[in-house]
Amino acid sequence: MMNGMERLAAAINGTPADRIPVFCNLLDQGAAELGMSIREYYSNGEHVATGQLRMREKYGYDNLWSLFYVGKEAELLGCRHMVFAADGPPNVGEMIIKTYDDIAGIRVPDDITSHPAFAEELKCLSILRREAGGKYPVCAYITSTMTLPSLLMGMEKWLEMLLCGPADLRDELLAKCHEFFVKEVQAYRAAGADVLVYSNPFGSTDFVSMKYFMEHTLPWIEKDIKAVGTEGMVYYCGSARFNRVIDIVQQRTGIGVWYLSPLDDVAEGKRLIAGRGLCCGIINDIEMIDWQPDRVRQEVKRIIGAGKPGGKFLFGTLVMPFAIPEENIRAMLEAAYEYGSFEN
Amino acid sequence: MYDQIITAYNEAIFDTDRDRALQVVRQAEQDGMSPEDIVFKLVMPAIELMLASVSEQMNANLAQHFLTSQIAAEVVEEMLPRFRQAPEACGTIVIGTSPGDFHGLGKRIVIGCLKAHMIETIDLGLNVAPERFVDEAVAHGAGVIGISSMMVHTARGENGCRMVRQILRERGLEGKIRIIVGGAPYRFDARLFKEVGADAWAENGIAAGSVIADLLQEVRP
CATH class of the missing domain: 3.40.50.280 (Cobalamin-binding domain)
Known part of the structure; x- marks a missing residue:
């Protein structure tokens, strides 16, 4: 039987495999697995690594995560207040940019690995590498330059600044975010992350018009990817659709893995990627909370049926909500292994 | 009568160009468009058009929604005190x-x-x-x-x-x-x-x- 790393490599290279790779993004569920609160769980990298390893072992999917929660990046840039919930991911509780004047005060750490907020992630990564390195791809989550300001000032104020704010300050902030992005990618790679999920809702035409994308977002995507290379990079727009930009982003950056939105047409995405990379078909795991297991199976069958022919396909989830019943997680994975098999 | 103004305003909104949209409003005022017409024939129809664009799969996006609503609020707030008759509150x-x-x-x-x-x-x-x-x-x-x-x-x-x-x-x-x-x-x-x-x-x-x-x-x- 192949392991997750072999399946992923086979899918990317279009070589034979036992089945398609299956990425199941369980994060907060690790706390329940270890019988502790979400706050306690995320306080220690050892907890997160243990939770990740246990869940992968229990369900048999193909990936591991070093991500704690998305707001972690805001902590690395100075945020000191996260709001923890009992049944969902922590929220950024304090925006470090409250007025445009605060932009000048943003300092990108010279060495982000020495930041206390990164230390636990490093601990987690080191355990994951020790226990599963080379067998199961370890994923890291990196917010793009264009999107990172939304974690620092809120999506509302960032969108306002992008559309109506002073261009010089906007560019100053983006330059700092780019500097942080590059250092973060380098730190994750050095620590052994295999897959780097490049999260960029502003890279979706659900967020901005095509014209805006071409004039503002795309140049920053090009700059980001040029600075760090495409190795392990996955294009992802935080659940927003991006089929319309696949071709141009592929041409300009050479990114080779596309983590679609559940709202994207999988077959269309596959056609647009046209064999130049790996197409990831994603299930709507928010709706899945209330589905019956049979409905889960049908949906998995539909997605894999649209993407698997011709290979170079991965089945995946968004960040699975805490409320998804375990029987639905099992139904989804069993169906993915069955319909994703190449051995029938 | 206002076709050109309406077209220019809608284009500015769809291009998420706030300055151009507000410029169109100012020009409309100079051309004698009443505050009531600016609200009911220019700003509100742009909201309706945005809504139709969503339902007709013309790919309206979040940035356009944001700008449409912010400009609409700004212009309506400015125009309301200049209405000949205060409009009835809707709740x-x-x-x-x-x-x-x-x-x-x-x-x-x-x-x-x-x-x-x-x-x-x-x-x-x-x-x-x-x-x-x-x-x-x-x-x-x-x-x-x-x-x-x-x-x-x-x-x-x-x-x-x-x-x-x-x-x-x-x-x-x-x-x-x-x-x-x-x-x-x-x-x-x-x-x-x-x-x-x-x-x-x-x-x-x-x-x-x-x-x-x-x-x-x-x-x-």
């Missing part, structure tokens, strides 16, 4: 994000559109307790409570819409106050609004304006 809504939710973008788009619809809007801010939604609705005589949630656990949580529904029921207010919800989790699961006890939901901030106007009609004494 009041209190609006905020659910407990534990610190995402204010959707709420802000809705508020902009509500201002354009001339609906009195009380912004309760972020992370609003269920009791406060109801208390403020009663205090302001609001016919609608709007609850915005960007995260699955804040949309579905016991202290969000579900609790607001329970309080309305316990206080015998269900006939007087409607609940509307919105935000990403509802877009990914169109049946979720019923699950959490809301009366309605809106797919986006632009659509929320007209849904709320309809809800206010339902509870009008």
